[in-house]
Amino acid sequence: MPEQVPPHDRVTNSDARTRWRRVIFDHDTAAGNAFDVTLIIAILGSVGVMMLDSVSGFSPTTYHVLYGLEWFFTLLFTVEYVARLWCAADRLRYARSFYGIVDLVATLPTYVSLLFPGGRFLALVRILRVLRVFRIFKLTTYVSEASVLASALRASRYKIIVFLFTVLTSVTVVGSIMYLVEGPESGFTSIPTSMYWAIVSLTTVGYGDIVPVTSAGRMLASLLMIMGYGVIAVPTGIVTLELQRAARIPRMVTCPSCGRDGHDQDANFCKECGARLPVKGVL
């Protein structure tokens, strides 16, 4: 909360805010980089604690240690959230941004567990802590490799939607026919269950919890599987094509030495003067 402070204090405060903002929000300084690495370790640690906490069979001492670590990480993330809010250039915008909400939602569940001890509702709330893992994505957006992949996927989104639509239509039709052909005695108890089986088969996962047992059912299943075998080629072809295109698009990086831009996506050195090109981010 900004208060009434004497002018020179305000300046100092503002300077501290700017300095901290560079550490917390930026990624191109040594301090910012160290902050990012610490944050990633803390996020991975807290997600690890959550995972171990769900495993039964440890000694009571272990659960006490995990409980302690959980509060340690929660307090750490609370401090981090308050610090981000304090030094953000536009506080309201940060608080309402996707990552602002994730940052808040990832710290609240531990506090909520004090108010509502136990029960199914609590489990629902506590699982929200897994959202912390999304916070690492924020850092990956600065990695140029990630942006090449993301832009390739974005460019192929219409083709992928058309492809997924075709897959879902096939699954609906095959699932309905299998429901009729196999019937409830083989585990095809309803059309949605048959569609679940069709998805499990078409994607070549094949759990084996529901399998066709009649000759007609097995022939239809064979057709579906061979079709899936050929069809799996389509998204691969699409993504390969888009990656090739993306690789040809010049990178939006300017050489820090000679000012030349228009470098290839995978260039590590300036093609004009040979200086190393900057790679932003931590990964």
Place this chain on the structure above:
Amino acid sequence: MPEQVPPHDRVTNSDARTRWRRVIFDHDTAAGNAFDVTLIIAILGSVGVMMLDSVSGFSPTTYHVLYGLEWFFTLLFTVEYVARLWCAADRLRYARSFYGIVDLVATLPTYVSLLFPGGRFLALVRILRVLRVFRIFKLTTYVSEASVLASALRASRYKIIVFLFTVLTSVTVVGSIMYLVEGPESGFTSIPTSMYWAIVSLTTVGYGDIVPVTSAGRMLASLLMIMGYGVIAVPTGIVTLELQRAARIPRMVTCPSCGRDGHDQDANFCKECGARLPVKGVL
């Protein structure tokens, strides 16, 4: 049914037909687009009702509601079919076209269920309602992304046939040998069953309902699986190649602003004047 009408009425009728034809059959007007979207929602809704109807365990009231919705969608599709027949430019051609037959067959089952209440035959007829889902395809044919995929698949059809033939030959040979090696006691009860197992394994689905248990059988299965692992690459390579070719073929679209054609498959804007290129259809 067209009757004897006074001349000026006939003209009005003809005008109404043309107007409705543009709404029902075309996709490039606001009204046509709204009609398409409504139709898609109705199709998805009716398929959803059919799915839920096959699930057991709901309350009797739910089944009553589903029954009512089923008749609602059937009457809607009946009205639509009559409207299409009425305003089609060539009625006989529409009635005999693939989509004309699908449109008819998708509405009949509910009426048939009144004539033949219950029994296996009825189940067969009612499952035909799932054909409604194919009607969405009619709309996707206007999406240029779909046509790129379709033309890539069409161009690679001979290669895919040769590939499928190779796969089926391998499956026949491996299935026959496995029938001999493993025998009925491991579940390989006949050559067709062994071929079914070979398809399940080669496509990497792997249900696990039939598995080799002898050393010789497991070695043969390992060979088949590793072969399948390498062979899965072939359709992917084919489709990638054809997609690359298709992407190089200029798009059959003329700029609405300057009349320039020969645009790239993925062009959104005219390369001559920068005007937005038309995208037909709804998806």
Place this chain on the structure above:
Amino acid sequence: MPEQVPPHDRVTNSDARTRWRRVIFDHDTAAGNAFDVTLIIAILGSVGVMMLDSVSGFSPTTYHVLYGLEWFFTLLFTVEYVARLWCAADRLRYARSFYGIVDLVATLPTYVSLLFPGGRFLALVRILRVLRVFRIFKLTTYVSEASVLASALRASRYKIIVFLFTVLTSVTVVGSIMYLVEGPESGFTSIPTSMYWAIVSLTTVGYGDIVPVTSAGRMLASLLMIMGYGVIAVPTGIVTLELQRAARIPRMVTCPSCGRDGHDQDANFCKECGARLPVKGVL
């Protein structure tokens, strides 16, 4: 067997041989094409008979019919083999060629079953009939699409061998460690069994007959599966690359109209004069 015949008979005989050779061995005449199609139908029919024969549960009459059909096809293939031998340009060379041996071996089993009725040895001999299916391959070698695929696979054979070697090494190492980690009580009864499990997992088949149950085993299995996920990309990349190269190599076809050669692999028409290019074979 060629006998002593009067000179003019010998000429007639030789003419008949040449005529029949064109029908039986060549694929570019109407008669040769008809012969090929008949042969394919007979091969598929006889393989179908063999498959149905292995299925238990039909009526005795059905097995009698299948037995009759088996002899019908066997006599047909015997006639065909004798005819091929008679009209081959170089008889010894045909008899010793791969397809000559397949043609012979595919007809013998039915005769052998008269000499040794019943027993495991007979089953082994009878399964040789499935080799008939390989005879269809002989015809596909004339299809240019097949030759593109085959040459792409041939060009990438060293890369695929290196890749398979890497896969087998990983399977050996992971299989040995899993044998130690999981032990016999989880089904990992020996190193070869563990390697079988590793192949089933790496190729993403995943039967589920042997699965890790310990935490350490599941972590190792997860690593293997994610590695397999990334590694499956390698053969695909290789084949795509070779198909692209193969598509760029000009096709060894000469235009029947203007004599121009050097056409693209997928060209249907001469690029000089527009005449249809010949497609050899039946598929």
Place this chain on the structure above:
Amino acid sequence: MPEQVPPHDRVTNSDARTRWRRVIFDHDTAAGNAFDVTLIIAILGSVGVMMLDSVSGFSPTTYHVLYGLEWFFTLLFTVEYVARLWCAADRLRYARSFYGIVDLVATLPTYVSLLFPGGRFLALVRILRVLRVFRIFKLTTYVSEASVLASALRASRYKIIVFLFTVLTSVTVVGSIMYLVEGPESGFTSIPTSMYWAIVSLTTVGYGDIVPVTSAGRMLASLLMIMGYGVIAVPTGIVTLELQRAARIPRMVTCPSCGRDGHDQDANFCKECGARLPVKGVL
């Protein structure tokens, strides 16, 4: 151990070392090639002995023969290790190199089994013998095909790391939600177990030991599987792209006949004078 030897003996010794070094460490002479082939056979043989040794059910005589073969290979590898150490140009560097350690660790376990007969610890030590298989890799590094694949994978390592990170994040989030949705009664006993299930499903392995049974769980699983279906395209696209790039990079080989370099990766003959280009190594 080098001792005090008269001058002319030292020269001979040094000459012998150089000569043996060329045989043992180099791959471009007939003797070196023969040594490599012998070594590969010995490695494969000793790994085969280890595998068979883990299988139960053979006669005691078989285990005696396997025990004898194990000591034969161990002594052979001991002689080889000492020989390598003796003739290495820099002995300490070889002893501390990756392959030096592998060479040593691969021979020790059999000796250790004399000191500690039986027990779990021994099993751990003996499994180290499988490391012998890595020694074959040393030879493959001289095969140019392997180096193309390796450099393509190396070039795409950042993209693959970003991809794997995305996969692991998805697995964590989906695993946590499935733990909540399905619960312990369906086999989702903890978050790590749920994540194991998510990896098994996303990689399309699908053992079927843990499967969702609730409607909500099956819908989430379907989403995950279809996502995995689309996502499997990404590493394939990356590797294809990098292989294409690698194929365009000229090969670092000089024609032995005319001295021309800059040949294509897959060139077998010099493009200047047509002489065969050298292929190093044995595979």
